[in-house]
Amino acid sequence: MPDAPGLELIRGEIEQDHPGAILDTSFDRGQAALVVDPARILAVLAWLRDAPGQGYRFLSSLHVADYLPAQPRFGVHYELLNRDRVERIRVKAMLEDVAPAGGVGDGGVEDDPARSTPPSPTTGPAVGDLPSIDSCVSLFPTAEFQEREAYDFFGVVFKGHPDLTRILLPEDYVGWPQRRDFPVGGEPVTFTYNERNYG
Amino acid sequence: MAEQRQIPPMPGREAEDMGGIDSTPNATASISDSSQARSELMTINIGPHHPATHGVLRLVVDLDGEVVKDLKPVIGYVHTGIEKSCEDKSYWKVIPFVERMDYVSYFFQMEAYCGAVERLTGLEIPPRARYLRTIFLELCRIHSHLVWLGTTALDLGAVSMLWYCFRERDRILDLFEMATGQRMHTRYFQVGGVIEDIPLGFEAKLREFVADMPVRVGQYQALLDRNEVFLSRTKGTGVVPRERLLELGVTGPLLRAAGEPWDLRKAFDYLAYPEVDFKVPVGTVGDNYDRYRVRVAEMVESTRIVEQALDGLPEGPYIADDRKYVLPPRSELSTSMESLIHHFKLVTEGYRVGPGEVYYAVESPRGELGCFVLSDGSAKPARVHFRDASFVNLQAFRDMSKDGYVADMIASLGMLDPILGGVDR
Amino acid sequence: MRERQLRARDMLRGDLEGEELERHVEEKVVMTSFERLLNWGRANSCFPLTFGLACCAIEAPIALVGSPRYDLARFGAEALRASPRQADLIILSGRVSIKMAPVVRRLYDQMLEPKWAISMGACSSSGGMFANYAVVQGADKFMPIDLHIPGCPPRPEAVMYGFNKLQRKIMGNPDQGWRQRYSATGTEEWARGGPRSEPSPEAAEAYERARGLIRA
Numbered sequence: 001m002p003d004a005p006g007l008e009l010i011r012g013e014i015e016q017d018h019p020g021a022i023l024d025t026s027f028d029r030g031q032a033a034l035v036v037d038p039a040r041i042l043a044v045l046a047w048l049r050d051a052p053g054q055g056y057r058f059l060s061s062l063h064v065a066d067y068l069p070a071q072p073r074f075g076v077h078y079e080l081l082n083r084d085r086v087e088r089i090r091v092k093a094m095l096e097d098v099a100p101a102g103g104v105g106d107g108g109v110e111d112d113p114a115r116s117t118p119p120s121p122t123t124g125p126a127v128g129d130l131p132s133i134d135s136c137v138s139l140f141p142t143a144e145f146q147e148r149e150a151y152d153f154f155g156v157v158f159k160g161h162p163d164l165t166r167i168l169l170p171e172d173y174v175g176w177p178q179r180r181d182f183p184v185g186g187e188p189v190t191f192t193y194n195e196r197n198y199g
Numbered sequence: 200m201a202e203q204r205q206i207p208p209m210p211g212r213e214a215e216d217m218g219g220i221d222s223t224p225n226a227t228a229s230i231s232d233s234s235q236a237r238s239e240l241m242t243i244n245i246g247p248h249h250p251a252t253h254g255v256l257r258l259v260v261d262l263d264g265e266v267v268k269d270l271k272p273v274i275g276y277v278h279t280g281i282e283k284s285c286e287d288k289s290y291w292k293v294i295p296f297v298e299r300m301d302y303v304s305y306f307f308q309m310e311a312y313c314g315a316v317e318r319l320t321g322l323e324i325p326p327r328a329r330y331l332r333t334i335f336l337e338l339c340r341i342h343s344h345l346v347w348l349g350t351t352a353l354d355l356g357a358v359s360m361l362w363y364c365f366r367e368r369d370r371i372l373d374l375f376e377m378a379t380g381q382r383m384h385t386r387y388f389q390v391g392g393v394i395e396d397i398p399l400g401f402e403a404k405l406r407e408f409v410a411d412m413p414v415r416v417g418q419y420q421a422l423l424d425r426n427e428v429f430l431s432r433t434k435g436t437g438v439v440p441r442e443r444l445l446e447l448g449v450t451g452p453l454l455r456a457a458g459e460p461w462d463l464r465k466a467f468d469y470l471a472y473p474e475v476d477f478k479v480p481v482g483t484v485g486d487n488y489d490r491y492r493v494r495v496a497e498m499v500e501s502t503r504i505v506e507q508a509l510d511g512l513p514e515g516p517y518i519a520d521d522r523k524y525v526l527p528p529r530s531e532l533s534t535s536m537e538s539l540i541h542h543f544k545l546v547t548e549g550y551r552v553g554p555g556e557v558y559y560a561v562e563s564p565r566g567e568l569g570c571f572v573l574s575d576g577s578a579k580p581a582r583v584h585f586r587d588a589s590f591v592n593l594q595a596f597r598d599m600s601k602d603g604y605v606a607d608m609i610a611s612l613g614m615l616d617p618i619l620g621g622v623d624r
Numbered sequence: 625m626r627e628r629q630l631r632a633r634d635m636l637r638g639d640l641e642g643e644e645l646e647r648h649v650e651e652k653v654v655m656t657s658f659e660r661l662l663n664w665g666r667a668n669s670c671f672p673l674t675f676g677l678a679c680c681a682i683e684a685p686i687a688l689v690g691s692p693r694y695d696l697a698r699f700g701a702e703a704l705r706a707s708p709r710q711a712d713l714i715i716l717s718g719r720v721s722i723k724m725a726p727v728v729r730r731l732y733d734q735m736l737e738p739k740w741a742i743s744m745g746a747c748s749s750s751g752g753m754f755a756n757y758a759v760v761q762g763a764d765k766f767m768p769i770d771l772h773i774p775g776c777p778p779r780p781e782a783v784m785y786g787f788n789k790l791q792r793k794i795m796g797n798p799d800q801g802w803r804q805r806y807s808a809t810g811t812e813e814w815a816r817g818g819p820r821s822e823p824s825p826e827a828a829e830a831y832e833r834a835r836g837l838i839r840a
Contacts, residue, residue: 028555029318059448060560061586065573079558079569079586086466090558142448145594146586153282168275168623169758170723177283177757180581184280184287186757247727250674250706254681255724276724277678280758296753302679346682349690365691383679383777620678623721 002087007032010089013051018043023094033090038076038133041093045139048080048089056080056089059140064150068180072096074131074156095131095156132157135164153178239263247276253350253612254619265604270597274590278623285583289549290316293583295386297570300585301621302383303346306332306339307563308585309388311570314469315559316390319552319574322524326471327515328392333471333508334405335378335387336561337501341412342371343564344498348419351491351613355432360422367415370408377401391525392518405509412502416495423491433487437599437611441485447598448591451566453615456493457485463562475507487607490614497564524550549578558586565589565616587621660796666712666738667794668700670787673711675731677718680745683777684717694780699787708734713790715783716769719747720760732767740790743769744783746776 002010004027011022011034021044024035036044048056060079067073072094080089135158137143147158148167155176158164166173175182246257255276261269281300285293297312298305310332317324324332349364372382378397379385387393423429439449441457454461462479464472480496482489518525526545527538544550554576560569566588573582596615600608676685689696689704696702705711708731720728732741743763746752749772751761763769770793773786792798803809 029321029557031318031557033556058445060567061558061569061571061584063571063584063586065556065571065582065584067573067581077556077558077571079571083461083466088558140448141446142591142594145590149590166275168278170275173722177280178582180286182283182757184283184756247724248675248708248731255677255727276721276727277719278721278723278758279678279719279754280756281754283758284754284756299679299753302682346686350686353690361686361690362692365687366693369687369691369693382779383683 002032002089003027004032007034007089010034010048010054014044014047017047031088031090033092035092035094038093038095041076041078041091042134042136042139044091045078045080045136048091049139054082055084056082056087058083059136059142060088062136062140062143062146062150064154064156064178066154066178066180067094074154076133076150076156078136093133095133098129098131130155130157132159134159135161137161152176155179240268247273250354253354253617254622256612256617256619256622260600260605260608262605265606267600267603267605267608270600270608272593272596274593274619274622276623277619279620281624282583282585285580287579289578290552290580291389291545291549293580294389295384297583297585298384298386299620300624301563301565301568301587301589301618303618304339304343304564304568305384306335306388307561307568308570309386310336310470311559311561311563311568311585312572312583313388313390314561315557315570315572316552316580318557318559319555319572320390320524320550322391322519322521324392324519325516326513327396328517328519330471330508330512331393331397331517332388333475334505334512335375335393336470337504337508338371338374340501340564341498341505342368344494344501345371347494347564347613347616348491351616352423352429354609354613355429357423357426357429360419363415363419363422367412370411374401374405374408377404389518389525391521392516394518396517402509402512405505409502409506409509413499416499416502420495430488432606432610433491433614435484435486435488436603436607437487437490437614438485439595439598443598444485444595447594449566449595451562451564451588451592452490452493452497453566453592453595455480456482456489458483463560463567467560469561471508471511472504474511475504477501477504477507487610487614494564494616551576551578552580556582560586563588565618565621566592568621585621585624587624589617589619589621590624593617593622663795667791669703670699670701670713670740670791670794671703671705671711672696672701672713672715673708673731673735674704674706675714675717677716677720677724678747680717680747680777683780684715684744684783688780688783691780694784696784696787699784699791701787708732709736711735712738713740713742715742715744716748716763717744717777719752719754720763721758722760725760725763725766728763729766738794740770740794741767742771742773742786742790744773744775744786745778746774749774752776 007025007027011025014022018040021037021040022034023037026033026035034044048054058081060081063077065075065077067075074095074097076093076095078091080091133156135143135147137147137160144162145167147161148164150156151158151164152166152168153176165171169177177186240261240263242259242261244257244259247255257273257276259271259273260267281296285296288296294309294312298308300308345364345368349361352360375385376382378401379387379395439457441459444454444457445459450461458481460479460481465479477500480493480500482493522538522541527541531538532542552574554574556571556573558569558571560567567586568588569586571582571584571586572580575581592615596611599611599615672685672689674685685704688694689702701713714732714735716728743749747754747759748763751759753776755761760766771786771790773783775782803811
């Protein structure tokens with residue numbers, strides 16, 4: 001991994017080209033992470049991939065983690081790997097959950113209903129109110145399946161993805177299972193004692 | 200089924216079954232001419248149940264005669280919600296869940312997860328545990344390649360290979376059973392080391408196996424290497440250039456067969472790999488034949504690793520000593536109060552891991568298997584995500600089969616070695 | 625066995641009448657040697673469907689049928705069929721996810737009578753360790769299963785034992801459970817409903833006492 005000073009250097013260099021893109025850096029347990037403003041994620045990823053001397057050309061993994069109850073809630077993680085220097089760096093973009101009452105999500109309002117519409121309505125937030133971020137399939141084609149999986153499990157929309165549909169769950173599934181407030185069994189557990197006494 | 204497309208009724212001919220669930224790979228039981236715009240393309244559906252024993256993978260293939268024009272894998276038929284279940288369990292209970300993902304290379308998932316949690320907690324595993332883990336990982340790699348070889352050769356018509364490979368596989372499973380009590384899904388790796396030391400007699404049996412294995416691999420090669428049908432089906436088929444594979448995130452033997460010497464065991468020194476000497480087989484052309492050769496050579500290399508690790512196996516504890524994370528030995532429970540309390544705490548609540556997130560990757564038989572663990576300070580992980588090698592490698596399948604024959608697609612599918620448990624998690 | 629003996633005794637005594645008599649005659653007399661031969665043939669030449677879902681698939685269709693050590697072929701089940709229309713037996717080896725369940729049901733429907741289903745492993749018998757949104761908690765929920773084999777994954781010997789039990793079931797001699805063998809029928813206690821819906825008075829009393837404790 002780039003060590004802590006190396007990480008700060010990277011931050012400094014990105015700040016020169018894209019000021020305000022990096023919100024935070026963290027070097028924890030030997031792993032370097034950059035927290036990036038979701039609206040500028042493509043610029044940062046492209047810089048990390050293409051800038052001479054950086055060359056993080058391999059996207060190992062793209063996944064989302066739900067940090068509930070902390071806000072912003074969704075962290076989109078990009079694990080980048082530089083195979084020449086054998087270094088990993090993690091890029092995080094934190095997205096807020098878009099409240100159905102009309103809160104604004106980071107990354108802007110959803111456009112194109114055709115792309116952000118799942119085949120059937122979701123519980124909770126209405127179809128247009130899903131957190132979204134730009135898709136990096138143009139930079140890293142490996143992200144195609146992984147973004148679909150993130151959409152499938154968390155409801156995070158990747159704008160610009162060629163085919164954002166459910167990949168692992170049945171296409172008519174309702175709900176975003178991997179969110180922290182989704183019950184493990186898919187439905188809330190009813191206890192007979194409560195049922196009997198409290199209806 | 201909701202995921203089936205709307206199929207216009209076939210004029211005249213009765214479709215065998217709507218959806219063609221039971222089509223054989225070279226099925227001509229076509230469903231329909233699905234779109235008038237590309238009128239010469241025929242869309243057929245292969246799977247999710249099909250004779251190729253690669254799990255429940257469904258392929259929607261656009262064919263022009265026998266030539267594959269486009270391919271869309273539909274997955275999720277064995278999606279088990281493992282990642283979600285893991286959030287509900289204490290850290291050590293996650294281990295049996297996680298090993299059932301990619302069900303032929305179960306030790307690798309255990310290693311990825313335990314390694315990630317060890318990095319989160321800062322635990323150091325003792326040298327003996329590192330060597331034992333290496334031995335079992337490489338045995339599991341041989342196991343996975345044997346299953347691959349048997350089933351792929353079966354797909355390509357070389358049916359006897361199945362029996363030969365599974366003969367060896369049973370010997371490996373005997374070894375696993377001797378050491379851990381279970382043939383598959385052994386929960387042998389724990390955070391901090393391994394759960395139990397190897398029993399007496401294990402070393403002797405393992406040495407026998409290791410001595411035999413190269414001879415057996417020679418037998419497999421004798422069966423297949425001059426088999427005209429096998430060679431003509433695999434040579435020159437399923438070629439994807441190296442850069443495209445890297446773009447698609449493909450790792451493992453697929454990438455190495457295309458000429459890129461990238462192996463996480465050599466790149467990131469973990470466990471006992473820096474201390475053993477092994478070669479990484481690399482192919483040249485990147486066709487199916489190269490993939491076959493690379494994996495077979497890997498089997499031989501793994502045998503060498505096991506032998507060296509066994510020779511260099513140090514004495515000492517097999518699990519870390521930190522009672523906050525590791526169960527104390529049962530003999531101490533009757534004498535020491537702290538041990539009893541530690542044991543109680545660990546078994547009921549489990550250990551707490553400080554908040555943080557870690558991504559740790561190992562080289563599984565299919566490529567880079569990464570585990571991301573996010574902990575929020577409680578006794579249960581907040582997020583466990585596996586970057587599974589087969590999931591990402593499957594994206595290369597379209598490139599591998601495009602403009603090839605359907606039969607070549609089947610060969611490529613075999614050589615791609617997807618394990619749907621890992622793909623679907 | 626004992627039941628049949630008792631009924632034979634009743635028939636000879638003239639105690640069985642009407643419908644019961646007809647049924648007894650059907651069972652004793654019509655189960656001719658021909659039928660028995662047929663069932664013997666069916667049991668010893670089962671064509672399993674090549675159907676593997678997950679981990680148990682490595683142990684069952686592959687390690688069992690395709691392995692030189694645990695050889696299902698000696699029981700006649702060597703001819704694995706790829707098409708469900710030609711198969712007799714479906715071995716559900718592995719977890720049935722919600723996406724796969726309709727597919728499995730369709731496969732089962734495509735099989736021709738007589739057909740049997742074995743649910744191998746904990747996951748297909750009852751959801752196994754995966755009590756979550758994605759796994760059907762037991763294949764019983766959507767298709768009739770003839771035999772459940774526990775284990776995660778069950779050893780190949782366990783599957784063979786289960787297969788032998790299935791063969792006996794096919795041949796018309798279902799295995800006696802332990803209750804029959806030890807004459808312990810009638811000792812079941814059912815939690816909710818079931819053949820004897822009344823709990824025993826001791827159980828009812830204990831329950832009342834426990835509830836009293838909770839209420840008080």
